[in-house]
Amino acid sequence: MAVINDMIPDFELYQPESLDGALEVLDRHRESAWVLAGGMDTFDWFKDRVKRPEAVVDLGAIPELSGISETDGGIEIGAMTPLTAVVDNELIRERYGILAEAAETVATPQIRNQGTLGGNLVQDTRCWYYRAGWPCYRAGGNICYADTPESMNREHCIFDASRCVAVTPSDTAPALIVLDAEMVIRGRRGERTVAAEDFFVGPAIDITRMTVLQPNEVLQSVRIPDTWAGADFYFEKVRDRNAWDFPLVNVASAMRVEDEVVQDCRLSVGAVSPVPLRMERCEELLRGQTISEDIATRIAELGVIGAKPLRHNGYKVPLMRNLIRRAIRGQAPV
């Protein structure tokens, strides 16, 4: 819906200095509250006047949410850590290079300076019908505008279509899934952790949310174990422009290879389903194999089995297939 506004409507702004303070405000306002991290997703919604929360809770002043630290057997990244800091961190670059690489493909340097890792993970979907404010299922209505015979849906899903066909837009999510990361979630009743691959929820489970976060919860940090530290990584994001844009498809893989035989591997694909997909079937088949063009091609073919393209996103099938192939065997010579 054509909304023509650059002026943000009124709201109550809270800038708590502790996580407990933030949680208290969130608990008080529940569904009418909005958690503000870097603002890169938020301000679009506000300026377009599509989302109008009563209370905005800015996490920017809470020290414990920011920073990267080494832990026993891994690292922990505060959710409010700017993407630029993730990209530039020596430890991450050295041991979890795939995360730095994925974070560096997000948008532009300016946006990475302001945008946070947590924000990149919990951001809302980019479906252009939904973003424009149409009353679709996800927005509480009773139709999916992107899934009619006439819809424009080049950027939508080829897997797991439910009442909603929008995709996960995050670039860091597939990298974190591959790294076997854990999401640390804080609510008023304490902390809980969820595996990265279980953090995201599709419309079949809850159409109004993209993650398991409840309205009175905050993503506190991301913990990465050393399971995959220093593995062979591959990350690639295909988009319309080589800056700014959200992924058409992205892929992440981690492999442990000895004597050219794959000992273990993890593979994840984003922007093809409402959630980032972990390609477990591909992983199983790849373990114990010697990498070759033939194996990469066969596993990639398996990876796209079951894809159901919509009217305008048929290209995602060969694109996803080719990206899985690359994630296994690396870039083909030109």
Next chain:
Amino acid sequence: MTAIGTPTKLLEGAPKVKGSLRFCGDLDRPGLLHARLVTSPHAHAEVLSIDTAAAEAMPGVAAVITAADLPALPPSNRATLLLARERAIFVGHPVALVLAENEAVAADAADAVAVDYQPLDAIVTIEQAEAPDAQAVWPDGLPGQSEEAAAHGAGDVSEGEEAVASSPNVTNRMRFERGDLERGYAEADAVVERVFRTASVHQSYIEPHASLIDPDPMGNGMTVYCSTQAPFFIRDAIAGVLGMPQDQVRVIGTPVGGGFGAKFVLYEPLLALAAVQHQRPVRLVMTRTEEMLAATPAPSTRITIRAGAKRSGELTALEADLAIDCGCFPSSMTALAGTLLGSSYQTPNQAVGGFEVTTNKPSVGAYRAPLAPQAAFVVETVLDQLARELDLDPVEFRLQNASEKGTPMASGMPWAGMGQRQVLEALRDHPAWQNREQARAEGRGVGIALGAWPGGTEPASAACALQTDGTLKVHISTADINGTNTSMALMAAEAFGLDPDKVTIATGDTSSGPYAGASGGSKTIYTVGPPVIQAAREARQQTLELAAQTFEADPEDLEIVDGAVQVKGSPDKAIPLKKIAQRTMRFGGRQAPVFGHGRHAQTSQAPGFCAQLAEVRVDRETGRVDVDRVVVIQDCGRAINPAAVEGQMMGGALQGIGWALYEEMAYSEDGQLLTATLNDYALPHSAQSPTELETVLVEVPSDHGPFGARGVGEPPVVPTAAAVANAIADACGARPTELPMTPPRVLQALNGGQ
């Protein structure tokens, strides 16, 4: 003198870089009201009722204006469409106008205006619009047309056409024909036929539309501050809508932060009505989303083309049929389209033309060489494919069939003098083309294309006055959208005989300045340059005559050197120009002031040609295209300011890359713009500019241009998309037929259309 041809910094460059230049959006007035549009969220809807009470009750709201408050003019174009009356006909169609004390209140109030719509079916695509039984965008015919024209489906101008069932939305059908197409195809050794599509794109100037209307406190008309390419158009449109004498509307052009054809007339008459009604200054600065939804983008097109050539390289037949989606009003661009499709190459048998359709979308506007990038995309890619199929060198193939001065354009009119051959020859001889095999060996595809722009004509006038500080003031009224003032100063300096630093440009408003046309059509230097030169020469002659009285010499024996007049070769007795001027401007003075004038009607075109070479890498597994190199070779006639010319060439090619790879106004099946922000509408940024961007200036003097100059602004955008398309085909064998050539489309082409 060496003013002409010296790379010169733009006069307004420093203030622009420092941020001290004031744009219209920076202007304030006492009592200023901020305007905000309330726009239709539907592509087509009946407006059942508008409830303004809640908005009007908000503190700080001065008024909410609806169609009921405005004169009921026949809405024959966007300037007279004003506010929706009964029907909204595109998403973004203004339905009400809020006036408030500040921008935030205006936004809140616009939100609070409750409009009750009955949504109706919308015509969104060319295919929907052209269907014989299509619903009419204008059921009673296009407003303001004669009854007869209206009866012919809103003004179909076809003559001698077979009577075909025609949709009421099809307008301005025309076709240029010559020779015998069937014979042409029969003679051909290869025939290529394809259907191409190009997306609607947005001009995407940095500065949005902005205007401030300041009613005269004595009730005597108004002053209009406006970012526009066409101050006189604004004046005429406002005077027309308000029924005022022209003289009551004084338009002051403010610095233009980009126009590219879109800043002619849009909402200024509506704002003028509001300002006069409420007797307060009113300002509207459009938001980016308003720009995307409610301005005048370039049209989308569908072009069917069929071309044949002999093995010898001779083009035998060309047939092209173009459908233009003009949005809610026709744009009368088909004759131009025919010219662009069928004039650059001499084909004995050809039929080129097309038609326009009206749809429930914003009416389109000009965008830098309107329709030329689309025409070049199809013609140049089809030529490329023919050359490939017939194993011809693509440059020689083009040279062999190239038009030249005197040969007929599609319409039959002869071409004026031009440098088509010269730019192709410069391309042929350029190292990038000579060494193309090396680029290919390194994995890059190399593509070339030619672009043409016929060029605009118009009368114009100017004046030059010598000032008491020894400077020469040039009076003109052109909107300087791309550094033309600097070039005017160079030309005046050259013609008068003084340093360009000593020339100032006084840009007049519509009440005080000499007439100049809109800054568009690549004709500002070409049409306003001659009167400036004439005025400077006349001022020089007057100056010499004044000095001659002092020297008691013949003016012929005098010269101007270093800001002073002297007898030729005798610098010791020079009289400074300021002294001469001072004698003409003082109490009791006895000599008339130096005031040269120039008036000229430029009636012959100076066509501009641009050849480009693109080198790209194509990722066959993802469809990603990287442009590594673009070489822009352009005939500028004579580069008055080579720095400005090169800037235009680079800017044009960069915009062309946007056409080629990124930009698309995507509409939903309901006519909703899905790319209404610059997040979704993909403009090229610095990271998308080619690694190497080279300009080559070719100078084939125009017959009538100032110092031989011809228009340079538009040609460089024309061939880029075609050159990139040909480079993609060269790199990977796939040939996308749709602009922009995004990774999905390239991947589809690589997979045989799947």
